[in-house]
Every structure is written in structure tokens, then in C-alpha cells.
Amino acid sequence: MPFLCPTRPRLALPLLAATLLLGGCAATQVAIEKRNLDVQTRMSATIFLDPVPVEEQTVFVQIRNTSDKPELDLAPEVVAAMQAKGYRVVTDPRQAKFYLQANVLAVGRSDPSAIRQVMGGGFGAGVSGGASGIVAASAAGGALGPTGRAVATGAAAGGFTEVVIGSLVKDVYYSIVTDVQIKERLPAGRVASQESALANRQGTSGGDTLSYTDRVDMKTYQTRVVSTANKVNLDFEEAVPALRAGLVRALTGLF
Numbered sequence: 001m002p003f004l005c006p007t008r009p010r011l012a013l014p015l016l017a018a019t020l021l022l023g024g025c026a027a028t029q030v031a032i033e034k035r036n037l038d039v040q041t042r043m044s045a046t047i048f049l050d051p052v053p054v055e056e057q058t059v060f061v062q063i064r065n066t067s068d069k070p071e072l073d074l075a076p077e078v079v080a081a082m083q084a085k086g087y088r089v090v091t092d093p094r095q096a097k098f099y100l101q102a103n104v105l106a107v108g109r110s111d112p113s114a115i116r117q118v119m120g121g122g123f124g125a126g127v128s129g130g131a132s133g134i135v136a137a138s139a140a141g142g143a144l145g146p147t148g149r150a151v152a153t154g155a156a157a158g159g160f161t162e163v164v165i166g167s168l169v170k171d172v173y174y175s176i177v178t179d180v181q182i183k184e185r186l187p188a189g190r191v192a193s194q195e196s197a198l199a200n201r202q203g204t205s206g207g208d209t210l211s212y213t214d215r216v217d218m219k220t221y222q223t224r225v226v227s228t229a230n231k232v233n234l235d236f237e238e239a240v241p242a243l244r245a246g247l248v249r250a251l252t253g254l255f
Helices: 007-033 075-084 112-121 141-153 158-166 236-252
Strands: 038-043 058-065 098-110 171-185 192-202 206-216 218-232
Touching: 038 236, 058 075, 075 098, 075 236, 098 112, 098 218, 098 236, 112 171, 112 218, 171 236, 192 218, 218 236
Parallel strands: 058 098
Antiparallel strands: 038 218, 098 171, 171 218, 192 206
């Protein structure tokens, strides 16, 4: 039926124009809504420490970083913040009423589902993902959001539109995942029992479990802190200062 051929371009052009327009609108909406940097810091569990007299406000600080961003050294900032709160930071743990210990597990690009996953796991849970240790958002999937993806998949030119607009407008998240442990020394003469278990795997078919009980003079609290920065077209260098500040504030805010 030759008479149908000339109508195809007339149908395809409006379809392409509509797809580009709707895709552009979705990208514009993301750009407007996410134009300002949004930083959030959350804990998997709340810790309450008992108030102590001023003379007992001593703390031993140990901040480690096992992520692939070893240059992210938070220890000086944490020490300065604790001193500003009136605590005396000591280098001998035997002289400290409190221990503040933290390990930065992962730093890098993430997405909301990955953030919820690492938060839900809590202290000590594994962090899955790529080199950064956090599940990364895909370039196309994170660009336009659900509206843009629906438009892109609903038309013949949708894939092209998503790639073009997605290369210009990206909804970007960066996160820092940190496990935190705080210890509080018991009053003089008092001790507590601590039960621990360690499971060791032997190859792929076996293993053993070691259980033991210790008498300790400190109470232990554990939590996980996830700091997240979000903005359209956010780059890591812009995100880092706000992420650092949020994490330091969370760590020292427990005291």
C-alpha cells in the first residue's frame, strides 16, 4: 500500500518532538528540584550516654578509614570538635572515660536504594557494590528519574532522548558509610560480663564457632552513620566538605 509511506514521516516527527519535549521537561524538573545541595546524616540506632562530671569528660579517639578514599582523614576534625565541647582528648586509652571509635567503610557514588540497604544492615553489616563499596547509580537510570524513563521507553526515539538529556542532567548522590563504636568505662570497682562469638569458615564446606566470655569494665554501644549529599550534576569535590561536616557533627553529637 504505497499511499501509507508518506504518512510515516508525518507521524514520526510529532512523536519524536513530543518525546524530546517530555524528556526535556522531566530533566528540567529534576534540574530545578535538585539545584541546591541537600546533605543528610542518619544513624541506624540512637545511642544515649550517661552524663558525667566535668572531671570525667575524657575521651580516647580512634578514627580509621578502610575505604578507597584514604585521604579522607576525619580524626583532626573529630578531636577539635570534642575539645570544643569541653572534653579532654587523651592518647592513653587507660585514662579515658569514653572511647570514640569509627571506621569509614565506603565513600562514593550511590543511589537511594543502596543508602536504604546499608542503613538497614546496621553496625557491622556488609556493604556491597563496586570499587567505592556503595552500589552506584547508573548514568541513564539516575538521570531523569521514573518520569523520564517512562517517556524514553514509550517511544521509538526514547533511548536516544534519554542518552542525550541524561548526559546533561544527572540526579547524583554521594555517601559516606561509617561504623561507630562508643565505650563507656564503668564506675571504679564494677565489672560486667561480655559474651562473644566468632564464626570462622574453612573453605566452602565447613567451619567452626568460638564462643567466649570476658569480664570487662566498659559498656559498649554500636551504630552505623550514613552521610548523603544530593544535587543535580553533583561532583565529588563539591560533596566532600558537607559530607565531612555532617559526619563529624553526628559523631561528636553523641556526647
